[in-house]
Structure formats: structure tokens, C-alpha cells
Amino acid sequence: MMRPNRKGAGILGVLAVCVITGLTSVACTGSSGSSAAHDPSTFTMGIPAPPISLDIPKDYDQSTTTYVALVTQKLETISATGDLSPQLATAVQQPDDTTLVYTIRGGVKFSDGTPLTADDVAWSIEHDATGSSQLAADLISFGSVSVSGPLQVTVKLSHPDGQMRSLLATTIFVQQAAFAKAHANDLGAPGAAPIGTGPYMFAGNTQQAVTLAANPNYWGAKPKVSKIVMVPVSDDNTAQLAMRSGSMQANLVANLKTAGQYQQISGAKLYPLQANISVNYISLDTQAAPLNDLHVRRAIAHSLDKAGITTAAYGNYAKLLPGLSTTDQLADVSPAKADEDAFLNGLPQYSFDLAKAKQELAQSAYPNGFQLAVSYDSTAPFAELTVLNLQQNMAKIGVTITPKPVTQKQWIAAVYAHKDLGLQLLPFTSAGPDAGSMLVATTAAGNIRPGAFNTANWTTAAVEAADKQLQESSDKAVRWQAVKTILTAIANDLPYIPLQAPDRVLVVAGEFSLTQNQSILDLQTNGTWSEQLTAN
Template sequence: MSRLHRKVALGAALVTLLPAAGAWSQTLSIGLSAEPTSVDPQFHNLSPNAQFADNIFESLVMRVADQSLQPKLAESYKAVDDTTWVFKLREGVTFSDGTPFTARDVIYSICRVPLVENSPSPFTSYTQSIDDIIVGDDNTLTFKTNAPVPLFPVDMGQIAILSASASGAEDAVTFGKDGCTGMGTLPASTAFNDPKVAIGTGPYKIESYAPGGEIVLTENTSYWGEKPDFDRVVMRPITAAGPRVAALLAGDVDLIENPPIQDLKRIEDAGMTVKKALSNRVIYLALSQWGDDVPLIAGTDGKNPLMDKRVREALSLAINREAIVALIMGGYAEAAGELLPPPAPGTTGRKPDAYDPKKAKELLAEAGYPKGFEITIGTPNDRYINDDQVAQAIAQMFSQIGVKTHVDAVTASQFFARRNKQEFPIYLAGWGSSTGETSSPLRALIASYDKAAAMGTTNAARYSNADVDALIHEAVKTVDEDKRNALLQKAETLALDDWGLLPLHYEVTTWAMKPGVDMIARADQMTVASEIMLDTPE
């Protein structure tokens, strides 16, 4: 049944379901596999944060489940020339506290991005191209960029629009590329834990939030868009897979993220529904390449072997990606040879490196490490599907070619903090493309780290290749799609031929839910509460 028909049938469905099930109400309970690290939607560019924030805050444009771009707080947008974009803002929109949404809120939100303190993965790459913002009226904004930015609407889709008034801004906020005026006293990211500060235009608002505990959302009754099926949402972080499945089977939650692959049959046999979707998230290994002072490497006389291209290639050839997909991922993944699943723009159809331990040993010997060395892989143990198990399998594969490998597996919050402090010589992580093309992982993971230029913002391994950088910079300002695609393909090929990082696999995302609940399975892996529906009979 369509969502529209579900809306019409909602009242009847509740009357039907409540007496029979005894547990149904308009409260939805979700078992999260990863807890958001902040309520502040501009603090950490991380999927658990984004999917949580999308219930409360909105952006000018948005990606829907199939990753196509649609207007959101902007009714329309168009490029006037290569460096000028005009956005018409949606009229009649209010924040959840009743204040009207205007151009002032957009300017404030963009101005705040570079001012967020201690951001582990900032949003500056999406705003650094803006030279000026001109206000035509309360509902028209003209953006001038410092170079052609063909994906400017995509970039604006990453910036959550905050309430300038709730954030303490002055009556007039003016954009300046060297500093904005009228910003007032900026709220710290922790201030957004207070529902009075976390004010957005989205379908829900925060009722309560406590790190490590339940997150409770209630319906924003003044929401301008389609009313969600559930007027109250309880998000329960249950990072351990076993307890998460148990909570679903016991009826404590209505839907869970990332049920373990080995439990899917048991879940379906219990009458639950499993949904899946191939994601645009690549799981990869990053190899630290900033010099010889890299921690947790032994047996190399103080050298960093990862600086040698032959060693990086050897490690890639030591990984049996197909075995990992079959035995650890249970077939719920695809072996990766690129930064995005082909045929996404910027991909070439490159195949994964073939498993070849014999050649891997030969390359190590050529590089001067015939007896191998000792190293540690850092990984989260609760962020990606079977992340710890994948890292353990890779450690065994590395050890088989003489590279004695340890695994340091910690919770996601600890992992990202330590990764950003560059405590791991090798780390396992994932990246989902926000642009739908390879420009996203290339800018974030491959480009040389340059905070001022907002390049390499998640390149904690500090891989750097000037030729690749030049291609990325040219690609992101090339408006012609065919030319941009060719540049992205060349940049990706150079980086992968250099084994700058090692793609492992693309995740297939799964969800499990009670009968009577349906959802839109998204390629970006996000669980958006407003897209979870009562599944009423035809």
C-alpha cells in the first residue's frame, strides 16, 4: 500500500491493530546499532548523527532513498552562471518553536559551520567555496562561489539549517567570507542537548536526550510537510547485536538496524520482516603515510613500511575479499575495487585486487621486508557490519604473509577520537558518498589534508599525491558532467594504482521489523523515522 493510502487508513489500522496485538500505538521504538555522537547537526559528519539530525533539522535540498536530489527548504534552485546560484526558499515554513524560517537562518547556519569547535569531521568542505550570499528578500538567496561548483546544490544538502533566534543570533546576520557579523554568542555543541536550543523545521522535535540513554522525539505539529505515521519516536542505542535482536524478538522495540547476518533466518522464522539494500558505503583500510613517526609498528628499524607503494600493494593482495564477503558477511556485501559501487559517476568498473599471497610475499621482499614486520589495525567494533570480525580476518591474512598483525577494536566513539589523533598505523572505516559520485570519497579520504581548503577532512592516514589532488580540484569545479566524470575516473585510478587506501567491500544494509511496520530502505543506510510507516493491509 502506498504511503498516501497508509495515511488514509491510519486511524482504521490503529483501531484494528491495537486490540489484536495489544502493543501497537503511535509510538515507534527503534533499536539503533550506533549512537549519535552529538545532537548538534554541524558537529560531526557521521551517518548516525545525520540520520538522527534529519528528523529534527532540514537542509535546502535533500537526497531521497534512491539518492536522487529534491528540493526541501528551498522550493527551487538554479545556476545563473558558473559561479552564481539562486535559491528560492519555501514560504510558510516555521521552526518547531513557531518562529518563521527566513534567509537569516540559512546565512546563520552557513556562517556557523567553520566556527564549530573541535569538530572531528567538519562540514567546511561544503561551504568553503562560498564567496558571498546576497539576500533578495526573506525568501530569495543568491550564492556567489569562488569557482564553478557544479555540485553546489548537493553541498547545500549537507548543511542543516538551524534557528538563528534559538541559537542566540542578532536580528541581522550578514555573510562575510572572512567572517560573518551578527552571530551573537555561539552555542557550544553540547548546548544542543537542550530541546530549547535544538530547534529545527523537521517532522520531529526533541523531547529528551541523554548521551548513552534513550532519545525521545515527538511530532512537530507545525511541520510544513507530510505528517509522519508515528507521533512519538523512542530511539534506543543497543550497540551489541545480540541484545538488539533480543529486544526485537521480545517486542521491546519495533525495528532494529543491522541485525546480524547469522540471525536473519531466525528473525524471519519469528514472523518478522527483513529488508535490505545495496549501500553506497565502501569499507576500506587506510594506511598511515605521513612519515616514519607512526605508532604501533615494530621490526622495521624505525621506518614506516607503509610509505612504500610495494608494501601497500602487498597488503592489498594478501586480503581475500571474496572470502570475507562469503564467510564473514554471509553474502550481504560485494567485494570492492573502487570507492563507490559501479556504475556510479567517477567509477570505472575496476575489479577488486585478486587474492595473491605469493606475489604479496615477493613484493614485501623487494621492499626490504622479507621477514615481514609487526603492525596493529584499529577498528570500531560497533559501527559497521561485522567490523571487528572483518578486521580480525584481515589480521590473519596479513600474518600469513609474514606481517604479524594485532587488532585494536574499540567502540565507535573511542575509535573516531583515536583515529583523529592518528593513533593507528592502519585503520578500518567506512564512507558513504553524499554526492552520489566519487567526488565525495576523493575529497574526504584521498585528497591531501588541507584544513583551510576543506580537503582530506577525513584523511587521517595523510595519504598525499599531488597529481591526484590536481585532478580532484579540477573535477569539483568542472560543470560539464562528461568532463567531470573523466577527471574523477582518472583521479580515482591514480589513487588506487598507488594503493593510497584499500577498498574492501560495499555493505548491503539490513533492517528487521515487526509485522505491521514498513520502511523505505535507503542506499545511504540511514534509518529515518519519518520514513517508517504503518504497513496496513490492502
């Protein structure tokens, strides 16, 4: 599911000195600078901005899920390769292609000492999957949920969906139903933080910090660190100063051009995160002039210096995308990586070529140019660089692009409202390592609506059929063909222009370290990263 990344949370990467082979990587350790002594019972980590809400259906953002999942746990966790493991659900049966039956772990208590029940799980699924929930766009095949036994919940699908179990694993955050119902109007706000079963519980939520304390009633192993504090940091320079002083011990690198500076902090360890499932791209509203003209969309594509934008935003720490998926997203459906590369590199490409852009414009309904205002998240460097690049280049062929920087809150509200979308600069993080998550979300007709992410307002009969196959089939060959159908149609019709896939890295300093490298899903979906956190 797309998560609009506040303060560029998705703009992450790895240093060239780190060794990365496939999904296996090693941490790099800094050797100079200073890091003051710190209380090892408290771990402080930077986040891009304060949460909008601690109730994820109101704030489905990857930085927020990083710590909320430590409190409100999942039914199952998902690995970088898509494998599922038990968390609050100890078993899952599928008696038919539209039914999932979850057996809930017994003996689990919420942090207030009350037992976890099937009613809590059923309420949480309903809460996350329906209504105005920002998670609902991922769960379009959800039909209903009911308590079917003392520790059993049954989910019915509206139609077969081979990926629904994985989607429920990544999107459902289980919380105490009684507290949530009592706080129907302010759930997730300061003073009304959800109550969960995880290793931590919320102990404070202000604009200055979100504080988590160890849950005394946790059913699993006792956390090695008793307190986790998440503090907003405005940029990497601020984060580095805080880590040097010892007031902060971890951060996700936002601006990759400053990544090397982290190595100068004594004891800094850089952990590249496995599974690249994030994509930056341009969305073009195919139902509104002038973007409803294919020649205009092609002119825009030929006016983009994607390589220059990527280097300016990320240095060497992002990959240019030939199609609207990363290879890690395709790995679950493709026969082999060689097939992924051959297919993606064989898609129609639109080189940076103003002569071709001018030719396409001449064939459009706007041969003398047009004017287009582009609103974008002012905190996302790749978005600003892309808009400015288009403004400069398209001016040479008679097109006036007017950049309109807005606050992240305004931008998120506009995207979710699904009105006057025009040209959008978007980051998208899939719910898991599967191309279907992003492709269905951005191309299905059912997602042309508020709260959903077909922001191009585009589909075709062939794409709809392929979307249906992606949702309903578990046959790998069928799903691979469906992915190829959709990506080919996108490359031909240009509702979306793929830009780049940023890498990601977590920096941990001071006396803390991770006992093993994490995937992006461990950090931002599963809530399992704290299990590997230890004080030396």
C-alpha cells in the same frame, strides 16, 4: 562524507529471499514468531548507540542523521539517482559558476512557533560548513553565505564546484539560530536539542532513548505517528527480542548472519534500501614508515583474504570491490553500467597470494619484516576480522601485526585528529550517489588535515587535477575521465585497499509498515522516511 558507523551501523544487508533488481526491490514478510500488541501512536526504532550530539556538525554519523533530519530539515532532498527536490528551499538559481541563490519557503514555523527566516538558514549553512564542523570536509568549495532578501540566501563558492548544490542538500541541517547562539557551549547536548521545522521535535535525549514528538507547527502533512523513540540496542539478538516483545518496531540489520532470524518475527517486513553508496576499505599512511614503501603496501594487499573476510562478516550480503567505488556511486558519471564494470574489472588487482606478498616484501626496505600496531573500532566486525586476518597471514612472511581494539569514541577521535594514522580500517558513506564525494574527500591535498579524510596523506599532480575537474565540471564525460584517473592511481599506488560494499536492510515489524521502499538517502539524509511510515 565519511560517517564512522557506531556499533556497525553500516554493516547492513538483505536476505536472499528478497527480490532485488537494480534499484527496485520488494519487502519480505516474516510468517512466524510473536510480536506483542503495541500502542500504534508510538514507533520505537533501534539505533547502534546514543548520539554524541544532536547537533550534526559535532556528530556526522549516519544513525544520528536518521532522526535528526526529522527535526532539522534540509534545503533540498536528494534521490537515489541524484535528483533534487524542494524542501525548505522552493527554488535555486545559479547566476554564475560560483553562486547559488536559494529562495526559502514562506510561512514555515519552527516547533516553538517562531517563523523560519533567511537569517536562520544563513546561520545554519555557516555553522555546518565551517570551523570544526565534521561536515566541512564535504564542503571545501564553500566561500561565504549571506542574506540577500527577505526569504533569500546567497552562497558564494571559493571556486567552481558542479556538485556543490547536491552537497549542500545532503549536509545542511537547518535549525533556529537564536536558540543555537544562546547555547553556543552545549548545543546538541541533553537539554539543548536544536529547534527545527520538521515533522517532529525533540522531546527527550538521554543515554536510554532519544524521543521525538510530532511538531504541532509543522508546515507539511501531519505525521501519521505521533511519537518516535530511538533506543540504543547492543546487537541484533537484543533487537529481535525487543521486536518479539513489541517494545521495538524497527531496526537496521547490523550482523547479516542473523538477518534470517528477523523473518521468524510475526509481521516482520524487510525493506532493502536502494543505492549502495557505502565502502569499507583499508587506509595506509603513505607518509609514515613502513607504509611509505609501495612494496610494503603491495605485500599487505597480497596478504588479505578479502573474500574470506567478506563472507565471515556479511555472508552473501556484500560485494567485493575491485576499486574504491561502488557501481551506484559511478552511475551518475559513467556512460553505462557496462562501462563501469569493464573499467573496474580492468583495474590492477592484488590476489590473496602469500608468495607474492613475500616477493614484494623482499623488494622493500624491510625484507626481514617489520612490526605494526593497528588500532581499530572494536564495534566494527569487518575491521576486527580484517586485522586478525592480516595478523595471521603476515606472520608467515615475518611481519608482526598487533591488533589494538579501542572504543568507538576513541577511534573516531583519532581519525578526526589526523595524527599517527598508520593502517586504518574505515567505512565511508558518500554524501550522495556520486563518486566524486568520496574520491575528493580521500585524495585531495586540501583534505590532508584534522577533520578531513585523506587519511592516506596521499595525492599526485594528476589526481589533484582530476579532483579539480570532479569539483568544478558538470560535464559528464569530463567527470567520468576524472574518476577513472583517480581510481587508476589508487589501484597503482595503493594508498587505499578497497574491501567490500555492504548491502543494507531496514526491518519493520508489528502493526507498522512503510507505504513504499526507501533509499538509504531517504532514511539517513533526507529525513523523509517518516512520511511513508504508517500503522496498519
